[in-house]
Amino acid sequence: MKVFLYNGDKSDEEEKEDRATQSLLNKLIRSNVVNNTNQVEVLQRDPNSPLYSVKTFEELRLKPQLLKGVYEMGFNRPSKIQENALPMMLAEPPQNLIAQSQSGTGKTAAFVLAMLSHVDPSLKWPQCLCISPTYELALQTGKVIEQMGKFYPEVKLAYAVRGHKMERGVKIKEQIIIGTPGTVLDWCIKLKLIDPKKIKVFVLDEADVMIATQGHQDQSIRIQRMLPKGCQMLLFSATFEDSVWKFAERVVPDPNIIKLKREEETLDTIKQYYVLCNSKEDKFNALCNIYGAITIAQAMIFCHTRKTANWLAGQLSKEGHQVALLSGEMVVEQRAAVIERFRDGKEKVLITTNVCARGIDVEQVSVVINFDLPLDKDGNPDNETYLHRIGRTGRFGKRGLAVNMVDSQRSMEILKTYERHFSKCFFFTLVYLNS
Numbered sequence: 001m002k003v004f005l006y007n008g009d010k011s012d013e014e015e016k017e018d019r020a021t022q023s024l025l026n027k028l029i030r031s032n033v034v035n036n037t038n039q040v041e042v043l044q045r046d047p048n049s050p051l052y053s054v055k056t057f058e059e060l061r062l063k064p065q066l067l068k069g070v071y072e073m074g075f076n077r078p079s080k081i082q083e084n085a086l087p088m089m090l091a092e093p094p095q096n097l098i099a100q101s102q103s104g105t106g107k108t109a110a111f112v113l114a115m116l117s118h119v120d121p122s123l124k125w126p127q128c129l130c131i132s133p134t135y136e137l138a139l140q141t142g143k144v145i146e147q148m149g150k151f152y153p154e155v156k157l158a159y160a161v162r163g164h165k166m167e168r169g170v171k172i173k174e175q176i177i178i179g180t181p182g183t184v185l186d187w188c189i190k191l192k193l194i195d196p197k198k199i200k201v202f203v204l205d206e207a208d209v210m211i212a213t214q215g216h217q218d219q220s221i222r223i224q225r226m227l228p229k230g231c232q233m234l235l236f237s238a239t240f241e242d243s244v245w246k247f248a249e250r251v252v253p254d255p256n257i258i259k260l261k262r263e264e265e266t267l268d269t270i271k272q273y274y275v276l277c278n279s280k281e282d283k284f285n286a287l288c289n290i291y292g293a294i295t296i297a298q299a300m301i302f303c304h305t306r307k308t309a310n311w312l313a314g315q316l317s318k319e320g321h322q323v324a325l326l327s328g329e330m331v332v333e334q335r336a337a338v339i340e341r342f343r344d345g346k347e348k349v350l351i352t353t354n355v356c357a358r359g360i361d362v363e364q365v366s367v368v369i370n371f372d373l374p375l376d377k378d379g380n381p382d383n384e385t386y387l388h389r390i391g392r393t394g395r396f397g398k399r400g401l402a403v404n405m406v407d408s409q410r411s412m413e414i415l416k417t418y419e420r421h422f423s424k425c426f427f428f429t430l431v432y433l434n435s
């Protein structure tokens with residue numbers, strides 16, 4: 001019997017990369033808003049009320065201090081999701097909203113602007129409450145509040161996160177609270193620092209990440225139940241599985257709903273090849289043979305496990321090639337630095353595992369090497385991941401090249417499955433690269 005291709009190596013899926021880390025990484029490496037060309041889908045609670053969307057920030061009649069903050073951040077016009085979400089969030093009377101769009105489309109900036117707009121700075125108590133899944137994500141959102149509110153210094157922000165020790169019963173004067181569910185709950189119930197009845201705007205950010213963390217779902221619902229009837233409820237998520245949807249409906253009564261689909265990727269402009277090899281070492285040799293060609297552009301090399309990625313990076317370095325390695329062992333800041341160097345073109349080749357690279361768009365990558373073919377956690381072909389690795393959206397619709405390394409009967413079968421699945425778009429071409 002053939003030995004299973006990845007036997008002995010722990011699958012990187014097993015290494016359990018959590019969604020919060022991925023989300024934080026995405027925020028750290030983001031340089032710009034993702035401008036999606038897909039249509040926004042809007043479902044209004046009251047279908048008879050007119051549907052407003054805005055093309056400029058001026059149309060929103062923001063406070064001048066906030067408009068100044070928005071422009072200072074370099075925003076010239078609302079992003080696609082903001083065009084629809086902002087008028088709804090700023091409407092009077094307040095409207096509830098569930099909004100879903102991929103990471104980087106401008107959701108955070110939208111709800112931050114809504115919170116800052118609704119605050120009454122003359123009142124010295126918490127009026128807006130935003131919960132985030134982790135300490136680090138809360139700090140990131142806090143930074144956006146601080147930046148956008150730069151010219152509105154009367155509005156103050158407090159962080160309800162671990163490590164921020166507070167005495168029981170002290171009254172908090174800050175108008176905006178950003179925190180994690182556990183600490184926020186403590187501040188409301190145990191320490192009585194926040195009077196939930198005085199909250200006007202409640203934001204639940206990253207709902208999909210939130211429910212992936214044990215206990216956060218219940219804590220969020222407990223917080224929500226303490227809020228007054230007229231409180232505006234806003235919920236944001238990058239993805240919308242059924243579980244997120246069910247949670248959203250419990251947290252946000254009578255919602256308006258905005259969805260912006262991810263742009264679809266295609267394989268139309270990608271030339272796909274495969275290389276027949278006998279072993280990992282053989283694949284390495286094949287890779288060395290094409291190394292000169294792939295470094296004309298920028299390339300990403302995908303391995304199934306951290307162990308293989310480390311090994312490959314070591315081997316290529318020994319050969320004198322300069323490669324960057326993105327590994328799950330690195331802390332998130334280190335990973336962000338690696339991605340940034342690659343984006344800036346300081347490194348030509350990036351070796352990574354699937355989990356590490358999830359959600360990262362590097363526009364200029366035109367060569368993708370599947371040192372190991374993508375597999376799901378049960379070891380079966382994973383069409384979606386194959387498409388994500390290789391495919392291009394309309395936005396980045398440049399030509400590309402993909403090379404799949406095949407080193408066993410099993411991996412050949414997997415390749416054939418991809419070929420069948422995507423048969424409308426391409427046929428694999430066999431190339432011999434070994435000397």
Ligand SMILES: Nc1ncnc2c1ncn2[C@@H]1O[C@H](COP(=O)(O)OP(=O)(O)OP(=O)(O)O)[C@@H](O)[C@H]1O
Binds near residue numbers: 078104
């Ligand atoms: N209207 C805009 N014009 C230009 N840049 C913008 C605009 N809105 C947001 N941005 C920038 O785009 C990036 C992504 O925005 P934001 O963080 O709000 O997206 P997001 O959808 O909340 O992402 P995530 O799901 O990761 O939290 C940020 O760097 C932000 O400063």
